[in-house]
Amino acid sequence: MTQNFDLGGDLRIKRMGFGAMRLPVSSLDGPPNDRDTGLKILRRAVELGVDHIDTAAFYYHQDGAAANEMIRAALSPYPSGLVVATKVGPYRGPDDPIPSGQLKASQLRAEVERNLTELGRDRLDLVYLRPGGMEDPSDEPIGERFEVLAGLREEGLIRHLGLSHISRAQLDEARTIAPVAAVQNRFDVTQPQDAELLAVCEREHIGYAPYFPLGGFGIPDxxxxxxxxxxxxxxxxxxxxxxxxxLSPVLLAIPGTGSPDHLEENLAAARLTLTPEDLADLKR
Structure with missing residues (x-):
């Protein structure tokens, strides 16, 4: 099993990365996590070889730190080869525990610039457009919004483009506008409902980074x-x-945690070799 993936054909990353969503807060209605612990987790992740961190400007706690700020504080100046991916599209008001709306196409430049500023970077390695909320992905046209990101890519503010929580039709539409380097949909081995889209990504060498690799709302029993x-x-x-x-050479794992012990446990999974019997059972 290969441990690496060439994102967009030119950014080699390890397939085991880190998701920053749980750094500021561990649950939607919970208290803010300890900021110093979060900084230590980020530094330790990089020490252990993580070179792909997934974040978003709307990952924050109303009374605590924000993921982007923590990433910059812990890791800037950034080590060579570290890829930071972010997402734009959802809108979160000051008192919203989760995003409650969608930014318009005309607002996406400001959101990209916000991520650049918060992360302290001149260019974003990977920017996902997330066009919907928590409901199932739809076939709603996304071309106008994706064209804005494609223009920012042409300006040099973004290196690669991705899509999050999307349908096959939306992926096809976006690819007529600009190359798609990665998809981020819900997927775990107990809920492989997005297998058809994963097969498309595998055929087209598009990275697939499940946003709930460990089930999302609690570890599956x-x-x-x-x-x-x-x-x-x-x-x-x-x-x-x-x-x-x-399961697939294009799958990228981005488990997140606010616990140093869980970080070590999660990253050790990259060294766990499953037998053909194990894999056959998982594919039941």
Missing amino acids: DAVVNAIAARRGATVPQVLLAGLLA
């Missing part, structure tokens, strides 16, 4: 995964992550 974890002497999250990496 899945009998098959539990059994594999028991016979491999691994944890359930490790099996979930190793299963993703084994």
